[in-house]
Amino acid sequence: MRLRNIPGAEEILNASEYVVKDPATLRGAWRSLFAAQGDTATGPARKTDGAEPLERPQLHIEIGMGKGGFIHRMSALHPDVMYVGLEQYSSVLVKAISKLTADPRDNVKLICGDAKTLAEIFAPGEVDRIYLNFSDPWPKARHAKRRLPGRTFLALYDRVLSPDGRLEFKTDNRELFDFALEEAAAVGWQTEALTYDLHRDEALCLGNVMTEYEEKFSRKGNPICKYIIYRNVEP
Ligand code: SAH
Numbered sequence: 001m002r003l004r005n006i007p008g009a010e011e012i013l014n015a016s017e018y019v020v021k022d023p024a025t026l027r028g029a030w031r032s033l034f035a036a037q038g039d040t041a042t043g044p045a046r047k048t049d050g051a052e053p054l055e056r057p058q059l060h061i062e063i064g065m066g067k068g069g070f071i072h073r074m075s076a077l078h079p080d081v082m083y084v085g086l087e088q089y090s091s092v093l094v095k096a097i098s099k100l101t102a103d104p105r106d107n108v109k110l111i112c113g114d115a116k117t118l119a120e121i122f123a124p125g126e127v128d129r130i131y132l133n134f135s136d137p138w139p140k141a142r143h144a145k146r147r148l149p150g151r152t153f154l155a156l157y158d159r160v161l162s163p164d165g166r167l168e169f170k171t172d173n174r175e176l177f178d179f180a181l182e183e184a185a186a187v188g189w190q191t192e193a194l195t196y197d198l199h200r201d202e203a204l205c206l207g208n209v210m211t212e213y214e215e216k217f218s219r220k221g222n223p224i225c226k227y228i229i230y231r232n233v234e235p
Contacts, residue, residue, distance in 0.1 A: 009090040013112055016097045023111045026084070028123040030059055033109065034082045057082055060129040061122075063115045064088075064148060068096025070133055070211040075105045077209065081128075085110045086121075115148060115156070122160040130157050132169040134213035137176040149180035151187050163233040170198065170214060172222035181227065189229040198224040 013019045020026055026033065034057050058081045062071050065085035075083045085108070087093045093112050100108060111121060135148040145152050149169050157167055167189070171177050174196075184191070195201040198208065199218060204226060210218075218224055 006091045006094055009094050012094050012097060013090050016101075016110075018097055018100050018108060018110045019093070020084075020109050020111050023113055023117070023121040026109070026111075026121055028126065030082060030084070030109075030122075030126070031057060034107065058128040059084065059122075059126060060131065061086060061127055062131040062133060063118070064132065064135050065096060065110070066092055066134075067212050068093075068099050068110070069215075070131070070209055071096070071108060072099045072103070072105070073209045075108045076103075077207075079107055081107060083108045086113055086115060086118075088112070088114050115153060118153075118156045119159050124159055125162045125165075127160045128162050128165055130161065130165070130167045132167070133211040134171055134173075134217070135169070135176070137171075137173045139175070144179075147176065147179065149176070149183060151183045154183060154187050154189065158231060161231075164230070166192065166228055166230050168226070168228050170211070170224055170226045172214075172217040172224050174225065177225040177227075184227075184229050189231045191227060191229055193228040194226070196223060196225050198226045201226075 014021070060074070060081050061084045063086050065071055065087045068085055068087075071083045071085045075081070085096060087096070087110070090112050093110060096110055100110075113121070132148050136146070138144065138146045144150060147153075154167075161167070169177075169180055171180075177196075181191075181194075193204055195204050198205055200223075214224060
């Protein structure tokens, strides 16, 4: 997704409390940020309605967040989870800032940056869940390395994810999905859940939060593919 350059986008980013200006400051320190926002989640485990008490706050990130609808909705549904959205274009990120400004959250941070720098932003094992939603397909073979569910990026996710961390990927692009499954299998990730038609899969669709692209493509009648994968980490 590339929007026309929005005049003043950089200024909007600089002025926003949601945007982490120096992403390296987050590394190993995101919990203090969560606490600083007036949350008690870093204190004693607290119980949420009907849920198990949380031993520690969780960190979930979306890579290629786009306009931020997914994170905005997820963060309201899961107030004990800290969400970080990564998006490479400031012209797109400003849309997420608008949503957060209109309807604020205390468990969201945004980063304008490239997924390539993930290991500079997060310490080894500190991310509990990574979401890839409707990642750019890069259909030309010579661009395969840029695909976010490809093995180059899987190696990065492997570094920052916790031992029982999960990677979730949604797309309506069957070619990209097949590629993603092959890549994951080739480097030893295991499949926890898989569907080629998310909106008709009762179990996987439970609690599903739609992204902007998901709304657009499912309205056209495209089935949505989704996997949840993990890797076996030596104890
Ligand atoms: N997740 C959103 C947007 C999908 S479009 C949704 O489902 O609606 C894919 C987005 O990923 C674009 O906004 C693009 O700029 C971003 N993106 C692609 N490659 C990226 C990278 N390497 N690092 C950060 N963002 C990236």
